[in-house]
Amino acid sequence: MLNVLENYKFPAKEKPLSEKESEKVINEIKILLKDKNAVLISHYYTDPIIQKLTDETNGFIGDSLQMAKFGKEHPSKTMVICGVRFMGETAKILSPEKKILMPTLEAECSLDLGCPPKKFNDFCDSHPDRMVVVYANTSAAVKARADWIVTSSNAIQIIEHLDQLGKKIIWGPDRHLGSYIQKQTKADMLLWDSECIVHDEFSSKLLKDMKYLYPDAAVLVHPESPASVVELADVVGSTSQLIEKAKTLMQKQLIIATDKGIFYKMQKAVPEKELIEAPTAGNGATCRSCAHCPWMAMNTLKKLKEALTTNINSNEVFVDEALIPKALISLDRMLKFKN
Structure with missing residues (x-):
């Protein structure tokens, strides 16, 4: 792999908001979205609190292309993309006439x-x-x-x-x-x-151990995972495909090898089933992602509110017109x- 990540310094994590603070900011964001006639569009891998807010404001949760297509077809002239930078760029490419905002433009993708x-x-x-x-x-x-x-x-x-x-x-x-x-x-x-x-860190050795602990569970794997992990899968597919397949599987326990942000939508789709995180090679603090993209985690309520207020000019996505x-x-x- 090109060694571009070695010197990348992940931003410090924000101090989490209290439940009361979160409720206040969520209500403020709802008002801002309505006032600015903006629609919230979020990726499956963002924090559950962001996805829940997206649902509550009649926005859209999906994969990167679904996000851009929804934004293109939506009547709103302002889209707020919660995800990583290339997703904002894709939305701008498909809807160059619209204003595309992101909670942070520093959310990268490996x-x-x-x-x-x-x-x-x-x-x-x-x-x-x-x-x-x-x-x-x-x-x-x-x-x-x-x-x-x-x-x-x-x-x-x-x-x-x-x-x-x-x-x-x-x-x-x-x-x-x-x-x-x-x-x-x-x-x-x-x-x-x-x-x-995220996907590179899933471990086939540890997944075999988990399959032994949960012999009746189905294993769902995203194809960005290593071949040794994919070989252990009952289902291989994109985020949307994994969620759809979870609905039809007979098993009541599902081991999921993709970013754990997917659990929000998948659990809503199959509330009666137990979702289990597939193990990562990092085995804790030594991993780079621990099954959750550090850049997706930059999409916070605080940053989202700032993108709609104080940072509205600096958080707009632009793509070279050429x-x-x-x-x-x-x-x-x-x-x-x-x-």
Whole structure:
């Protein structure tokens, strides 16, 4: 993996608000959203208190592409994106005429950081015979270089389609997801070497131990996880796919190998089932994420309120206008793709 994360200093965690303080800030945010005719759009991996507020204000919770599509179709001219920076950029690319705000513009993504545009461009230039397919978890500049953009829910179908056309592929940035797709499709794929710090830390050894403790449980795994973890799964899928599959599984206990932020929506979908966190290799304080993205955790009530008041000018998302039409080409290809 490109060693871009070693020197990254995660921001200090905010002092948590008391229950009374949280209630006060939540009520203030509800008023601000209404006054500014803004809609709250949050990722499955944000804090449950953010997701609950999103539900209560008739906003939307979903994966990165679902978030951007909802915002594009929503009548509000202001979107508040709770997630990481590339999600705000994707929303801006699809809705350039709208104001896009985020609780913080410092919320990064290890996949985005692990795929610097210049290095990725050089990599693509050295393989001109290959079509460039990138995961949605990338910067606007990388999306602009791509021929196709995919999500974890449609990547296999799109790669199969391109393989049937005889295309050789450059894949970026997640090597685990790329390896999983390559194994499923047998396509000729050259993989960029990066990873999600959350999913990379799930441990097959510890997961085997957990399966022994819960022999009747089903194991649900996101394909950004290492191959040894994916091999132990009963279900492999995107965040949305895992939630949907949880509804139809017969098992009453589910071991979940993805960011634990998903538990909010999944538990609402299957209130009668027990959700169990899959173990991470970090085994506690030594891990980088401990099954929760440190950048997603930056989306707090305090920052959200500030984005709608004192920081409203500095928390707006902008994308280089020259990149938008280029990125839209690859996004539109995906949106128009039919299996």
